[in-house]
Amino acid sequence: MAERAPFSVQTIPGFAAIAIFTFVAIYTPLVILVAFSFNAGDSLAIWEGFSLKWYYRAAANEQVQSAAIRSLYLAGISASVATVAATMAALATTRTRHFPGKTMIYALINQPLMIPEIVTAVALLIVFAWVKVATGHTSMIYLIAAHTAFCIPFAYLPIRARLETMDDTLEKAAADLYAGRWQVFRRITLPMMMPGIIAGLMLAFVISMDDVVITEFVKSAGQDTLPTYMLGQLRRVVTPEINAISTVVVFAGAFLVTIFFWVSSNRR
Amino acid sequence: MQNLRYARQNETVGTTTETGQDGGPNTIMQAQTDVAEPAPMPGDTSNTREIAIDARKISKIYRGEDEVRALDNVSVRIRRNEFFTLLGPSGCGKTTLLRVIAGFEPPTSGQLWLNGKDISRLPPNKRPVNTVFQNYALFPHMSVANNIKFGLEMLGKPKAEINQTVEEMLTLVQMQAMKARRTSEISGGQQQRVALARALAPKPEVLLLDEPLSALDLKLRKEMQMELKRLQHETGITFIFVTHDQEEALTMSDRIAVMSAGKILQIGSPQEIYQRPAERFVANFIGESNFLDARLSGGSVTLKAGGTFPVENPANVADGDVSVLLRPEHAFLSDAEDALPARVETVVYSGEATSMHTRLEQSGEPVKLRLANAPTGSGMPEEGAQVRIGIQPGALSVLKD
Known part of the structure; x- marks a missing residue:
């Protein structure tokens, strides 16, 4: 009897062509963006030689500096708070007995993912406008609150996924070995769910760093983050400085993800 | 389905509370009766002291669409330093009884005494009882030595004592060479030994073993059977062993309880169970x-x-x-x-x-x-x-x- 080769998508005609086309389509614009960040001239279309001048210029630009710092500060705080909340939510929806409305709560936690961002942005604009008028307070707290809120479901998903694949006999075994509830959490549950927490934190951080729509609606004067600053610049003169900033953001993101995979694969 | 599960849990909680309310006076009466009443074995005063586990009329009922009596009025006395086996087909309630003894499942009714103390309502971490789980449940983020150390640390033992006990346990299960390894880096048989060492390290009054050999191949299983007998002799700890393998039960046990449908059908030595089964089910199940x-x-x-x-x-x-x-x-x-x-x-x-x-x-x-x-x-x-x-x-x- 002739042996049939096991099914493999590689044997489908055109597999390689489609794969190559997809990668080219995704990465060509990025490659062009990165290439022109090194352009010696002012153009985004005409190559005038290699130079790092746009990087120096971006680094020396005080607006870029303050926007970058503000972005990191906002993403750092929001992602951390969101991750703590998401961790508690994930524990409450996986490590508890069934209670009425558990499914409902699960849906509520994830609902922000379905609501169009622009709707949330308008809603926040209206509510925060009232609060700002009523209190006269215009600090970063509004941005932090908004970012924390929309980061929670992104942090929640990987943490919950991790908890669900974790064998709860490990926690039983720890309780059997005289660990109290807090010790079980501290010594078993928390370390075991750490890869999920780190993934959630990073996802939340990236989502916050990336946000334009909600930030644009919620921010007060002088509270530009890196994305809203870039958007503002694009409305005026476009120079390869934007490319340089974007390139740094892309590589910083890639670096973070690499670190995460390295950390999580070392844990196993 | 989810509503149903909730209802069942509610039911269990309710019943436990009920028993809790009238448990006080009952407990005292039970205890008094126990002292006054001669034990069913000869020489009653010493015998009461020789009992490690005394399960009294334990029932575990899961209520749902169909009421499931996982344990149906089970009473059993397990002696100290005994290798006691719960034997029966899957779903007979043997694992449920083990989980009730460990404290993972509250009984719907009945009492559980350990060495003269009522432990029915103690959580697992307050019971001087340790478990070897079917899938071992070793902590994957800890080394072999840290797994064994865990229970001792939770008991707050002094550091020197912990280290000494860990060394003893590693020697006992012949795993000294592997102590720094991750648990994912050792074989199934070695994981089995670590699970045993971890459960024995805190010197529990009773060791529970939930089909611990079922994942091993035949040759290794035979070796581990002998190993378990040796460990039980050397440590003098009461072993309660759960299995569906009649041959394993006959070769290892001092006494066997044959279970079916949530009930204990017969308790006796391997010879009694094999040669003088009381019921057709027991005779059929064994040999x-x-x-x-x-x-x-x-x-x-x-x-x-x-x-x-x-x-x-x-x-x-x-x-x-x-x-x-x-x-x-x-x-x-x-x-x-x-x-x-x-x-x-x-x-x-x-x-x-x-x-x-x-x-x-x-x-x-x-x-x-x-x-x-x-x-x-x-x-x-x-x-x-x-x-x-x-x-x-x-x-x-x-x-x-």
Whole structure:
């Protein structure tokens, strides 16, 4: 009897062509963006030689500096708070007995993912406008609150996924070995769910760093983050400085993800 | 489905609280009765002290669409320093009983005493009882040594003592060389040893083993059976072992409790369980059996197939129509006048013995014989041959159906 080769998508005609086309389509614009960040001239279309001048210029630009710092500060705080909340939510929806409305709560936690961002942005604009008028307070707290809120479901998903694949006999075994509830959490549950927490934190951080729509609606004067600053610049003169900033953001993101995979694969 | 699960849990909680409310006075009465009442074993004062686990009328009921009685009024006393096995098919309640003893499942009703103390309502971490889990449940983010250390640290033992005990345990299970390894870096048999060491390290009063050998291959399983017996002797800890493997139960246990459908059918030594099973289920579950119809009258039976024989009656079945057990190896081919005439149906050679399936002429009942093979390998009747079957003295035993 002739042996049939096991099914493999590689044997489908055109597999390689489609794969190559997809990668080219995704990465060509990025490659062009990165290439022109090194352009010696002012153009985004005409190559005038290699130079790092746009990087120096971006680094020396005080607006870029303050926007970058503000972005990191906002993403750092929001992602951390969101991750703590998401961790508690994930524990409450996986490590508890069934209670009425558990499914409902699960849906509520994830609902922000379905609501169009622009709707949330308008809603926040209206509510925060009232609060700002009523209190006269215009600090970063509004941005932090908004970012924390929309980061929670992104942090929640990987943490919950991790908890669900974790064998709860490990926690039983720890309780059997005289660990109290807090010790079980501290010594078993928390370390075991750490890869999920780190993934959630990073996802939340990236989502916050990336946000334009909600930030644009919620921010007060002088509270530009890196994305809203870039958007503002694009409305005026476009120079390869934007490319340089974007390139740094892309590589910083890639670096973070690499670190995460390295950390999580070392844990196993 | 989810509503249903909730209802069931609610039910359990409710019932536990109820027992809690009237548990106080009852507990005291029970304790007093216990001291006053002579234990069912000889020498009652020392015996009460020799009991490690005393389960009293424990029921575990899961309520849902169908009420499931995972444990149905189970009472059992397990002695100190005993290798006690809970044996039964899957779903018989043996693992549920283990989980009730460990504290993972609150019983719906009943009490659990450990060395003279009522532990029914203590959480798992307050019970001096440790478990070896079926899948070992080793902590994957810790080394072998840290796994073993865990229970001792949770008990707050001094550091020097912890390190000494860990070394002892590593030596006991022959895992010194592996102590720095991650648990994912060692083999299944080694994980088994680590799980044992981890559970033994805090020196529990009772060690629970939930089918710990089922994941191992046959050769390793045989080795670990001997290893477990050795560990039990060396540590002097009461072992409660759960298995569905009758051979494992017979080779390892001091006593066996055979369970079915949430009830304990019989408790006894391996010999008692094998030779004098009280019920048809027990006889059937352990070893091979022939069941013969008979009439019981004052200590002897008249078989439907002919002949009257003295009989053992472990379950004290009343006179009348009964089933009696005959183990295949307790029947033999005979020339005697009173032997039962039968016709050979199949003959199966299996090395050290030959299994012969026959049918009794008078009653038409099938009887299996297990005959030792002679060195010359000759002399076995062929299929279709007429034979006479003798029964060894004391081989017949009355079963409660």
